[in-house]
Amino acid sequence: xxxxxxxxxxxxxxxxxxxxxxxxxxxxxxxxxxxxxxxxxxxxxxxxxxxxxxxxxxxxxxxxxxxxxxxxxxxxxxxxxxxxxxxxxxxxxxxxxxxxxxxxxxxxxxxxxxxxxxxxxxxxxxxxxxxxxxxxxxxxxxxxxxxxxxxxxxxxxxxxxxxxxxxxxxxxxxxxxxxxxxxxxxxxxxxxxxxxxxxxxxxxxxxxxxxxxxxxxxxxxxxxxxxxxxxxxxxxxxxxxxxxxxxxxxxxxxxxxxxxxxxxxxxxxxxxxxxxxxxxxxxxxxxxxxxxxxxxxxxxxxxxxxxxxxxxxxxxxxxxxxxxxxxxxxxxxx
Numbered sequence: 001x002x003x004x005x006x007x008x009x010x011x012x013x014x015x016x017x018x019x020x021x022x023x024x025x026x027x028x029x030x031x032x033x034x035x036x037x038x039x040x041x042x043x044x045x046x047x048x049x050x051x052x053x054x055x056x057x058x059x060x061x062x063x064x065x066x067x068x069x070x071x072x073x074x075x076x077x078x079x080x081x082x083x084x085x086x087x088x089x090x091x092x093x094x095x096x097x098x099x100x101x102x103x104x105x106x107x108x109x110x111x112x113x114x115x116x117x118x119x120x121x122x123x124x125x126x127x128x129x130x131x132x133x134x135x136x137x138x139x140x141x142x143x144x145x146x147x148x149x150x151x152x153x154x155x156x157x158x159x160x161x162x163x164x165x166x167x168x169x170x171x172x173x174x175x176x177x178x179x180x181x182x183x184x185x186x187x188x189x190x191x192x193x194x195x196x197x198x199x200x201x202x203x204x205x206x207x208x209x210x211x212x213x214x215x216x217x218x219x220x221x222x223x224x225x226x227x228x229x230x231x232x233x234x235x236x237x238x239x240x241x242x243x244x245x246x247x248x249x250x251x252x253x254x255x256x257x258x259x260x261x262x263x264x265x266x267x268x269x270x271x272x273x274x275x276x277x278x279x280x281x282x283x284x285x286x287x288x289x290x291x292x293x294x295x296x297x298x299x300x301x302x303x304x305x306x307x308x309x310x311x312x313x314x315x316x317x318x319x320x321x322x323x324x325x326x327x328x329x330x331x332x333x334x
Contacts, residue, residue: 004047005304006086007297013041017300021085063093064306065113065121069101073222074278075248075295076124079146082299083122090307092119101126107135114139120306122299124148126190128155142309146302147293151191156309156318158302162192165291165324166200166245169273172326173243174208176271176333181205182216182241184230184251197247197275216241220251227254235262242270243332249274249281249290256284256331272331286330294322 006024010017015038022030023038030038041047064087068076080096087094095113099106106125113121121143125132128150136143136155145157173181183201186193198217205212218233220226227246231254234241244259246252252274256266264270266286274281274290281288301320308315328334 004045005301006047006089007301007304008045009038009041009047012045013038017082017297018085021089021300024089025085062091063095063116063118064303065109065116065118066094066096067099067106067109067113067121067123067125068096069099069124069126071096071098074250074280075147075276078278078295079124079299082296082301083146083303084299086300086303086307090303092307099125103127103129103131106132110135110139114141120144120310122146122302122306126187126192128191142306144302144306144309147295147298149191149196151195153319156305156315156320158298158305158320158322160293160298160322160324162196163200163203165275165293166197167204168200168324169245169275169291169326170201170204171208172332173245173271173273174204174210176243178241178243178271179210180213180216180239180241180243181210182218182230182234182244184218184220184227184234184244184246184255186220186222186247186251188219193247201245213239220247220254222248222250224250224254227251227256228258229254231255231258231262235259243272244270245273245275247275249276249278249288252288252290252331253280253284256286256288266331267333271333273326274331277327281327281329284331289329289332290327292325292327294324297322 006017006020009020020038023035066083070076097109099109120141123143124146125148133154145155188194202212215237218230220230244255246255256272259270274288277290277292281290
């Protein structure tokens with residue numbers, strides 16, 4: 001059994017999974033030198049996507065359902081791209097639906113997709129409840145979560161370690177001498193925010209002997225506007241923060257612009273770190289230091305995991321954790 005994945009090829013050739021996918025799919029938008037490098041890595045590792053694709057040729061209409069909160073979000077768009085590229089590679093068609101993070105709509109879409117006889121589902125949603133998990137268990141086809149957490153670890157999923165990633169970002173600010181660190185979190189009903197990221201924030205402060213000040217924590221809803229509002233709220237404190245960590249890049253952009261509107265110079269007056277490393281991070285000035293969540297890769301690995309489950313291949317670990325890192329840009333001091 002050939003267990004070499006596109007992830008291995010990407011690492012071997014030191015390129016993105018998107019690039020490997022383009023080479024394998026014959027997409028012309030790849031530099032010849034890069035194509036050669038990827039082809040050599042494929043040969044060296046003995047990677048054989050075509051054999052799998054040929055094995056599926058008898059099921060020409062193979063379809064996968066993808067349930068996504070909102071395709072217009074940069075973060076989810078990048079995830080969906082990773083899913084789509086790997087699906088294409090393995091000759092699967094995709095049905096994509098937006099759930100608006102509404103539980104009833106999520107469960108309805110799940111049943112609609114099963115009614116269309118999809119062979120598997122990639123599901124993304126912030127709040128995976130017990131009710132969701134029960135529905136997943138009842139599903140006649142495999143379901144994989146992407147950038148979404150089932151706290152009981154029953155449902156196969158692909159994520160990063162959100163607790164550690166937040167801890168790393170806040171610790172970096174502490175090491176720079178900050179003691180008043182604001183935190184703009186996403187919706188607190190979601191376990192990634194309520195438990196994982198929040199635990200990382202608190203743990204970093206506590207281990208450094210800094211008391212957690214609840215006034216420095218503001219809840220947003222992932223949007224740019226909620227980042228603006230969060231900064232305005234935190235900025236009213238008499239003991240103002242000298243640094244802010246935001247749970248997503250989009251909220252971080254709101255924080256950056258609200259700070260600038262209030263006359264702050266970033267990073268001299270206040271340092272800011274985002275989370276996700278979406279395209280937005282490089283579209284703002286100063287460019288945003290952010291936690292890299294390998295968004296495309298999460299989508300790609302989730303889809304690859306789903307192909308294994310659909311083909312009843314053996315899966316060593318159904319809870320996959322991809323590495324994170326911090327990309328240093330200009331919203332923090334050198």
